[in-house]
Amino acid sequence: MTPLQRVQEKFQSQIVETHAFRGDETVVVRPGALREIAKFLKEDPQMDFNYLMDLTAVDYLFFAGGRIQKEPRFEVVYHFYSLTHNHRLRVKVPVDEKDPQVDTLTDLWASANWYEREVWDMYGIRFKGHPNLKRILMYEEFKGHALRKDYPFNKRQPLIGPVY
């Protein structure tokens, strides 16, 4: 039984969508169930996802050149890997534009700390319960979130020197 099938079996009502292609498994879950599912992924001996490989986000504004309208606008993406079982699972959480907020996973995987700060810095998605949610790449004076698709690519916010 693959990790995806086990998650499907246990959290049937909390899953929005699944996808699997040649062992590359993805599950889209409801924001409210993220922590519960993440805890299961980490603590269940048959899942044992002890390594959070990546945590990032996607902004679907103007997706595919504006041809595809995706609702809600953001998605937070988690890549989990189990060193004991050598299996992987990708978890996605849709995030609404009006209140971009997800629960933190810092207490389960310590490496989520900086990843979540980066997602906050670049996409403006808040992580509820994060111990130190401040910018990690940009400076504190920076206004806005640079990787949002509606951030003008030629906008400049210099700390010193002329505005360019």
Add this chain to the structure above:
Amino acid sequence: MSFLSSASNFFTSKLDDALGWARKYSIFQYPFVTACCGMEYMSTAAGHYDVDRFGAGFPRFSPRQSDVLFVVGTINHKMAPVLRTVYDQMCEPKWVVAFGVCTCTGGFYDNYATVMGIDTIIPVDIYIPGCPPRPENVLDGLMKLQDKIQKGEQSRTLYDPRTKTGRPAHLLEGYSIQQHIREREALS
């Protein structure tokens, strides 16, 4: 002092020549290395190309002890105040070399993070283009810098992208240690 300043221009001009000659063959450089150009900088500095042949083989990692600021690699807005502070901390006479296209113009970057040319924040004497520049290119730039040092020339202008012209370096927005010193000297 009289024979230095008034009696003979011949002597002072010869003294300047001698000073320029001494300075150009004892360049104490401050390598401000931030990105991939650093590899090419190291290659130029190491035995094969050997920047020591030009008297510039001794990097000093304190701005107080160096004459030439080598800005090697992309400078972003977060780093810009640091670079400006390092420049301000250097003692006169001082020169600045922009090493690689990122420092010259921003290079292929056109985004929220990158300073589009360090000459918008500090005056630049020599521009070495290339991504990264070949060591030969660097040595060519170094020799051009030596010519400038020999002549006693220093850049005192910043590039203003709004007007697309140069402007005096002390007009930079924000703080400047040198401006502070000049103002204090004017008061005393």
